Amino acid sequence: LKPLVALLSNFWEAVTKVFAMAAFTAFREIAMGIRIIACWLVSATFGLCHAAALADDLTDIDSLSRATEAVAPGLELARSQSADGDLLAALATLERINIAFPNASEAQLLHASLLCRLDDKAGAATELAHLKRRDYARNIWDEANAACAAPVPLTAAPQKAEPTKVEPTKTEPPKPQTGNPAPKPRRRIDGI
Amino acid sequence: MIKLSTKLKVRLVALAMGLPLAGAALGQAVPQVVGIASALVNQVNIASGAGQFHRAVLRERVSLADRVQTGPNSQLQLMLLDKSVFSVGANARLTIDRFVYDPSRGSSLGATVAKGAFRFMSGRRGDGSASSIRTPVATIGIRGTIVEGVIGADAVDIAEQERGLTRGVRSDRETASLIVLRGPGPQTQGAVTVGAVDVEAAGVIVALGRPLQASYVPRAGARPIGPFTISAAGVERINAAVFPSLGRRWGVAIKKKSGIRFGIGISGSSDGGGQGGQAPTQPSQPRPPSDGGRPTPGRP
Numbered sequence: 191l192k193p194l195v196a197l198l199s200n201f202w203e204a205v206t207k208v209f210a211m212a213a214f215t216a217f218r219e220i221a222m223g224i225r226i227i228a229c230w231l232v233s234a235t236f237g238l239c240h241a242a243a244l245a246d247d248l249t250d251i252d253s254l255s256r257a258t259e260a261v262a263p264g265l266e267l268a269r270s271q272s273a274d275g276d277l278l279a280a281l282a283t284l285e286r287i288n289i290a291f292p293n294a295s296e297a298q299l300l301h302a303s304l305l306c307r308l309d310d311k312a313g314a315a316t317e318l319a320h321l322k323r324r325d326y327a328r329n330i331w332d333e334a335n336a337a338c339a340a341p342v343p344l345t346a347a348p349q350k351a352e353p354t355k356v357e358p359t360k361t362e363p364p365k366p367q368t369g370n371p372a373p374k375p376r377r378r379i380d381g382i
Numbered sequence: 383m384i385k386l387s388t389k390l391k392v393r394l395v396a397l398a399m400g401l402p403l404a405g406a407a408l409g410q411a412v413p414q415v416v417g418i419a420s421a422l423v424n425q426v427n428i429a430s431g432a433g434q435f436h437r438a439v440l441r442e443r444v445s446l447a448d449r450v451q452t453g454p455n456s457q458l459q460l461m462l463l464d465k466s467v468f469s470v471g472a473n474a475r476l477t478i479d480r481f482v483y484d485p486s487r488g489s490s491l492g493a494t495v496a497k498g499a500f501r502f503m504s505g506r507r508g509d510g511s512a513s514s515i516r517t518p519v520a521t522i523g524i525r526g527t528i529v530e531g532v533i534g535a536d537a538v539d540i541a542e543q544e545r546g547l548t549r550g551v552r553s554d555r556e557t558a559s560l561i562v563l564r565g566p567g568p569q570t571q572g573a574v575t576v577g578a579v580d581v582e583a584a585g586v587i588v589a590l591g592r593p594l595q596a597s598y599v600p601r602a603g604a605r606p607i608g609p610f611t612i613s614a615a616g617v618e619r620i621n622a623a624v625f626p627s628l629g630r631r632w633g634v635a636i637k638k639k640s641g642i643r644f645g646i647g648i649s650g651s652s653d654g655g656g657q658g659g660q661a662p663t664q665p666s667q668p669r670p671p672s673d674g675g676r677p678t679p680g681r682p
Binding site for chain 2: 243244247248251252254255256258259272276277278279281282285286288289290292293298305307309310312313315316320
């Protein structure tokens with residue numbers, strides 16, 4: 191009986207070992223598979239998150255571009271951005287209008303007034319020199335006047351050489367010190 | 383010690399190599415979009431990589447390293463994801479080389495303008511401290527700003543009309559670069575960063591810190607001239623270069639006109655046999671007063 195018991199015992203031990211090894215290997219394989227899947231999921235999630243953020247940003251700037259396909263909504267957008275203090279965005283909006291609609295005089299006036307608010311009054315003056323008072327409603331003209339904080343230059347006519355008349359006394363940007371004087375304005379800027 | 387089976391080793395190697403590749407694939411499966419053509423007029427062409435140019439349409443996606451060209455009488459506004467804006471005039475060539483944007487932390491940009499006129503405005507959270515624009519002869523370091531530049535023949539024409547600026551200076555009509563800071567100035571309103579730029583060329587840096595301060599780099603290897611304050615007429619000419627339709631409407635000419643208004647003189651080659659792009663050094667030459675008109679290396 192003893193040999194038989196020993197044989198069975200050995201057989202059982204062998205079977206157990208084989209099963210244990212197989213189970214261990216299978217477990218490792220499954221664990222590795224799970225890790226691989228998890229890594230892919232994480233990578234894909236990051237990729238998707240990035241794609242979603244990109245899509246949001248693109249939608250955002252698409253809508254900004256779409257708003258300037260006509261002058262009126264573009265001006266409305268620029269005013270809204272300006273009221274929110276986002277002056278550079280407003281300036282960019284007006285530049286889009288100026289590119290697509292170079293005859294949109296109101297956009298040009300608003301652009302100049304924004305330059306004043308951004309402390310580029312001399313630059314604004316070169317643009318204001320080309321605008322005519324009679325092309326604007328009084329409130330719009332006054333708004334630009336207020337932004338540039340210098341009613342005299344906007345009402346003075348005709349402006350002569352330097353556009354520095356619109357510069358405020360305290361916050362004066364550098365006067366053009368080099369080069370030729372500003373070209374003489376072609377049109378009279380009428381008084382308010 | 384656990385002995386790994388060959389099969390397992392193969393899978394581990396595949397995993398180690400596969401993950402980075404997968405990440406790279408996710409990032410590069412499509413070109414990195416950096417912005418859109420938010421406004422365009424007439425002929426604007428875009429080419430991806432080494433591909434052929436095709437005519438751009440409104441709101442077309444612009445990707446990193448795309449080559450953007452504008453034709454005659456054409457204009458483009460390129461809006462980037464952070465709402466920074468490049469407005470470029472006619473006959474311009476522009477490439478966005480680098481664009482890193484994190485909505486919560488800001489953005490940085492690297493662009494090359496090889497030719498033409500441009501205006502750049504920083505966008506959202508745009509102190510843009512790591513942003514720069516390269517021209518063929520200079521690098522413009524940007525700190526939250528509105529900056530304009532003209533590269534090529536128009537730059538020479540505009541600079542030549544700035545009194546005394548280019549006398550004795552040899553300019554390259556292909557690469558000369560004129561850079562002007564437009565703001566925001568120190569008295570600016572709104573939630574914007576006061577603008578400043580550094581113009582670097584030939585190892586010399588010229589800092590521009592006030593609106594309308596400018597620097598001119600006449601050719602490759604030449605030191606930047608400036609800072610000087612550009613004239614109002616110069617500002618108009620640059621505006622006309624960046625926004626040709628407005629320039630036409632306002633009757634602004636970039637080149638010198640013969641006749642009464644600008645006096646007699648036709649712009650042409652500016653080769654003057656001067657000091658290799660350095661500023662005029664002869665005392666008899668007219669110079670812009672105070673801070674202007676001569677090289678003032680900000681930080682060598």
